[in-house]
Amino acid sequence: xxxxxxxxxxxxxxxxxxxxxxxxxxxxxxxxxxxxxxxxxxxxxxxxxxxxxxxxxxxxxxxxxxxxxxxxxxxxxxxxxxxxxxxxxxxxxxxxxxxxxxxxxxxxxxxxxxxxxxxxxxxxxxxxxxxxxxxxxxxxxxxxxxxxxxxxxxxxxxxxxxxxxxxxxxxxxxxxxxxxxxxxxxxxxxxxxxxxxxxxxxxxxxxxxxxxxxxxxxxxxxxxxxxxxxxxxxxxxxxxxxxxxxxxxxxxxxxxxxxxxxxxxxxxxxxxxxxxxxxxxxxxxxxxxxxxxxxxxxxxxxxxxxxxxxxxxxxxxxxxxxxxxxxxxxxxxxxxxxxx
Amino acid sequence: xxxxxxxxxxxxxxxxxxxxxxxxxxxxxxxxxxxxxxxxxxxxxxxxxxxxxxxxxxxxxxxxxxxxxxxxxxxxxxxxxxxxxxxxxxxxxxxxxxxxxxxxxxxxxxxxxxxxxxxxxxxxxxxxxxxxxxxxxxxxxxxxxxxxxxxxxxxxxxxxxxxxxxxxxxxxxxxxxxxxxxxxxxxxxxxxxxxxxxxxxxxxxxxxxxxxxxxxxxxxxxxxxxxxxxxxxxxxxxxxxxxxxxxxxxxxxxxxxxxxxxxxxxxxxxxxxxxxxxxxxxxxxxxxxxxxxxxxxxxxxxxxxxxxxxxxxxxxxxxxxxxxxxxxxxxxxxxxxxxx
Numbered sequence: 001x002x003x004x005x006x007x008x009x010x011x012x013x014x015x016x017x018x019x020x021x022x023x024x025x026x027x028x029x030x031x032x033x034x035x036x037x038x039x040x041x042x043x044x045x046x047x048x049x050x051x052x053x054x055x056x057x058x059x060x061x062x063x064x065x066x067x068x069x070x071x072x073x074x075x076x077x078x079x080x081x082x083x084x085x086x087x088x089x090x091x092x093x094x095x096x097x098x099x100x101x102x103x104x105x106x107x108x109x110x111x112x113x114x115x116x117x118x119x120x121x122x123x124x125x126x127x128x129x130x131x132x133x134x135x136x137x138x139x140x141x142x143x144x145x146x147x148x149x150x151x152x153x154x155x156x157x158x159x160x161x162x163x164x165x166x167x168x169x170x171x172x173x174x175x176x177x178x179x180x181x182x183x184x185x186x187x188x189x190x191x192x193x194x195x196x197x198x199x200x201x202x203x204x205x206x207x208x209x210x211x212x213x214x215x216x217x218x219x220x221x222x223x224x225x226x227x228x229x230x231x232x233x234x235x236x237x238x239x240x241x242x243x244x245x246x247x248x249x250x251x252x253x254x255x256x257x258x259x260x261x262x263x264x265x266x267x268x269x270x271x272x273x274x275x276x277x278x279x280x281x282x283x284x285x286x287x288x289x290x291x292x293x294x295x296x297x298x299x300x301x302x303x304x305x306x307x308x309x310x311x312x313x314x315x316x317x318x319x320x321x322x323x324x325x326x327x328x329x330x331x332x333x334x335x336x337x338x339x340x
Numbered sequence: 341x342x343x344x345x346x347x348x349x350x351x352x353x354x355x356x357x358x359x360x361x362x363x364x365x366x367x368x369x370x371x372x373x374x375x376x377x378x379x380x381x382x383x384x385x386x387x388x389x390x391x392x393x394x395x396x397x398x399x400x401x402x403x404x405x406x407x408x409x410x411x412x413x414x415x416x417x418x419x420x421x422x423x424x425x426x427x428x429x430x431x432x433x434x435x436x437x438x439x440x441x442x443x444x445x446x447x448x449x450x451x452x453x454x455x456x457x458x459x460x461x462x463x464x465x466x467x468x469x470x471x472x473x474x475x476x477x478x479x480x481x482x483x484x485x486x487x488x489x490x491x492x493x494x495x496x497x498x499x500x501x502x503x504x505x506x507x508x509x510x511x512x513x514x515x516x517x518x519x520x521x522x523x524x525x526x527x528x529x530x531x532x533x534x535x536x537x538x539x540x541x542x543x544x545x546x547x548x549x550x551x552x553x554x555x556x557x558x559x560x561x562x563x564x565x566x567x568x569x570x571x572x573x574x575x576x577x578x579x580x581x582x583x584x585x586x587x588x589x590x591x592x593x594x595x596x597x598x599x600x601x602x603x604x605x606x607x608x609x610x611x612x613x614x615x616x617x618x619x620x621x622x623x624x625x626x627x628x629x630x631x632x633x634x635x636x637x638x639x640x641x642x643x644x645x646x647x648x649x650x651x652x653x654x655x656x657x658x659x660x661x662x663x664x665x666x667x668x669x670x671x672x673x674x675x676x677x678x679x680x
Contacts, residue, residue, distance in 0.1 A: 075452070075456045075457075075459060076459070076461060077458075077459025077460075078459050078460045078461040078464065078638055078639075079461045079464075080459075081459075082461075102459065103459065106456075106457065106459065109452075110450035110451070110452055110457060111450070111451075112415070112449075112450055116415040116446075117415075117446065117450060117457055118417075119415060119416070119417025119418050119420075119421075119442065119443065119446065119602065120417075120418045121416060121418040121419045121422075124418065124419075238609070238612060238613045239613060239615070241613045242582065242585065242613055242614050245582065262459065265605075265609065266609035266612065266613070267609075267613075269578070269605065269606035269607075269609035269610055270609050270610045270612075270613035270614075272578060272606065272610075273578045273579060273581045273582055273606070273607075273610035273613075274582050274610075275579070298418055299418075
């Protein structure tokens with residue numbers, strides 16, 4: 001009998017409404033995928049983003065079709081990937097949920113954590129940043145102070161007056177490492193001007209200063225701003241990596257962009273071939289999605305895996321974070337289980 | 341207690357002496373690595389080549405040092421890789437033997453074939469070619485006729501009179517797919533002249549027409565010869581892949597060049613990011629080494645995994661080949677066991 005897939009809505013309520021250059025979010029409307037095999041259940045999370053053409057509605061609409069490619073064998077992940085790719089393009093958050101649910105089953109059946117099956121060293125995970133969304137400078141400073149447990153903050157920018165906001169965060173946390181993320185909110189000249197203004201505050205890197213399709217803008221910023229430039233929205237598919245080489249210093253890998261652990265690994269390898277640094281990133285996700293990608297953290301150079309820290313009532317338990325340090329689960333599978 | 345490694349010579353006698361553009365071989369002086377863990381034994385094979393700076397003597401000399409990086413846990417492969425890389429550069433055949441022995445243990449402990457743990461589809465393996473070494477045109481034709489079971493032949497060229505040799509093989513096997521491998525034996529203009537002369541015989545691809553370091557020569561051949569160009573000796577490390585993009589159509593991945601399954605996978609991903617095709621290749625190896633790399637064949641575009649078919653008394657049993665089609669082992673581990 002073929003594997004059966006069930007999909008159900010997963011509402012994640014944000015502790016604070018979360019604002020980035022593109023908009024504001026109070027609830028993440030994710031989807032939980034479960035695939036049963038004997039007495040085991042493999043689980044995956046879809047965190048759809050309208051920016052990449054998905055919503056909860058599209059995920060719930062396509063999952064029953066994607067499920068048709070599943071055969072009886074949870075180990076047949078390559079075949080599932082090919083089947084899903086033939087079925088429909090894009091829809092990578094939905095595909096990632098299916099693929100990670102299968103990898104969860106495989107590692108459970110092998111009775112090992114996924115990262116161990118791949119020979120990875122859990123002690124090699126880079127620390128994760130904690131994200132400070134856009135707000136008034138005062139509120140952002142307050143949030144930064146409340147996050148003293150995190151030595152690395154990722155500060156959202158890309159709107160008017162963001163320089164004042166970053167100054168407020170820096171004043172609140174003089175010792176923290178600060179990363180900036182503009183989510184494509186600047187034009188190239190604006191980016192260079194602001195980054196040069198912000199540089200004296202001590203900035204580790206800038207993520208996606210210009211819009212996703214502006215590859216030459218990325219290069220312009222890299223050539224004229226004094227800190228490393230990372231591509232997030234500009235880096236979705238494996239083929240994007242070579243085009244980004246020479247234009248940025250690093251890339252951001254997310255399950256919801258690339259479609260699963262297999263493509264994530266491929267993108268990381270391609271990036272390292274070009275001496276690009278790899279940051280693992282996330283959407284607003286529960287510990288289910290975060291734990292899945294965290295299995296690859298030992299191969300990453302930087303981590304921004306804090307989606308589960310921004311929500312109330314995380315329905316899953318998995319990777320834990322202390323002082324920004326990730327501790328991968330030592331349980332068989334991808335490492336997350338329902339909190340109950 | 342830390343994992344203990346034992347190394348022993350593995351002499352592989354060739355059925356016929358094997359000549360390529362660089363020289364002639366009658367015995368492959370390989371090395372068997374065994375790592376014990378409880379009642380399991382993980383095995384790996386080193387197939388050193390002087391071209392890449394290794395011999396049996398260097399492998400046997402460095403293995404005891406490499407073994408020092410092993411801890412008590414066979415799953416700690418990333419840590420072993422980092423330890424070996426810090427210990428000494430190069431020595432990739434020796435490192436591959438250690439790394440594959442560890443992956444063999446991991447998959448045995450997970451009670452699954454390696455390819456299944458990685459979700460790969462055994463039915464997706466491309467067929468392998470069978471190699472016809474350099475000899476008189478008559479003898480090469482004879483060997484080609486004796487290999488009728490193989491629909492794809494890889495014919496060694498790169499010496500004087502090789503056009504006559506390929507003609508003889510083509511006459512003996514009018515229906516076969518022919519690949520050529522010059523092992524760097526031509527200069528670029530010579531390569532283009534001969535390949536244009538050979539093209540009417542029907543040639544699928546040319547491997548390494550010019551010497552390893554002549555990247556511009558590869559591009560010149562690609563631009564002026566009528567068949568796809570693959571890089572073998574020119575493609576050793578992950579960082580070579582981006583430099584080869586635009587200069588060749590594909591690359592050849594071998595354990596003895598890159599140092600193991602983990603780097604092999606990374607190189608394949610980087611190549612695919614550049615739309616380069618990947619051929620899995622080998623040295624003269626027993627079924628131990630061939631079976632190890634064959635686990636990645638479902639991700640490859642072409643295979644040249646025939647080293648074990650060129651020797652007498654293969655001391656291992658593993659992947660089988662019929663009509664050029666690979667059948668991966670369904671046993672736990674990398675798929676090879678001693679023949680006894």
